[in-house]
Amino acid sequence: MVARFRDRADGGRRLAAKLGHLGPLNPRVLALPRGGVPVGYEVACALGAPLDVFIVRKLGVPGHEELAMGAVASGGIRVLNLPLIEELRIPKELVERIAERETLEIARREVRYREGRPLVDMRDRPVILVDDGLATGATMFAAVSAVRAGGAQHIVVAVPISSPDTCTQMRQYADQVVCAMTPEPLYAVGLWYEDFTQTTDDEVCALLARSAETAETRSAAS
Template identity: 65%
Template sequence: MQEPQFQDRYEGGRVLADHLRRHAGQPGTLVLALPRGGVPVAAEVARKLGIPLDVFLVRKLGTPGHEELAMGAIASGGVRVLNRAVVDELNISREQLEATTRRESQELQRREQRYREGRPPPDVRGRTVILVDDGLATGTTMRAAVAALRIQGPAAIIVAVPVAPEETCESLGQVADEVVCVRTPEPFYSVGLWYRDFAQTEDDEVRALLAQAAREQQAPDATQPSA
């Protein structure tokens, strides 16, 4: 078994930023984090590159009775992406699917209100968007985010994560304009194995990181990349 690749999500973000250096200080570029675990990673990326940070809300649709197994995901903008193979194999009924979607939609809206604290969602039209999470397993949640963003008309979508299986990165390359996966260990097992500290990211931490980023973006030197 290989050793963890990163101490925590913040270190993962710093390493990821090194692989995205060409975007440092670029006007029209935006980092969007997938809460909650993606926010500490994305905060470091945005800080080191000197570009704005915001969140893009996505919720996994867990399979009834096996919540960790994703049968799909929903994202801001009302987009739903289904893992049809899981839905068909487990005979998920339309009623089960719709009930799970309603429940997760309510949670998505709650988080949107809580995290933004009155700040409007960013306008991504014509911008390069770097979508960041702490890692990928199946990639279903990230696929939902990419699909939802496409509708809003960005110039390009870059999926960027510290760690993921190679096949998932290749699969996402079919829907994103670029995919940056720093580490692709094999066998993969799960995202958490590759961090020494993978404690759950809490809402308060997310709010604090976003509020800090918003303040820094309003500062005169906010466009200068960090050393």
């Protein structure tokens, strides 16, 4: 019987144990909010790396929102599936309107979460994208595309739990994928945590602030 994670922090610690080889590379840890932040916090602590949120908003095809025609993300990054947009003859003005709406939502969340701190610089750096689990992986696929567009040097997707198929498929997009557990069948990510209580905005803000303080202390001591 595979032992479940106690909570997201436990999942983060157990995931971090599989990422130790990345510490010397001075990576950036980007967590997908909200559930990925407690996981990412533990990974960042273990690696002595800076932590930030990376907010991704899928651009759904009008009338078929589950189908992504692109994504927008933190840092003003935009990725569009131009062949799909052309095939479905989606007007450029409509794409722009949807992208602007989702960009505003990202800005709103960034103000809430970052409290004035800028997005960590990912250009020419290794980036570890963290979430609390992968089911279909749609959001993480979009995140990888966005981070690559942002100039990341090497992209690692890291999660405590994933379906085997999604973990395998993710390797087509990221440079490295680390899934601590890949049970079959997965059923649902939350089933593999004893406590899968929804992470709140306040908890996200507190963890980001604590990580920033740790980074400042580490910088002052070096």
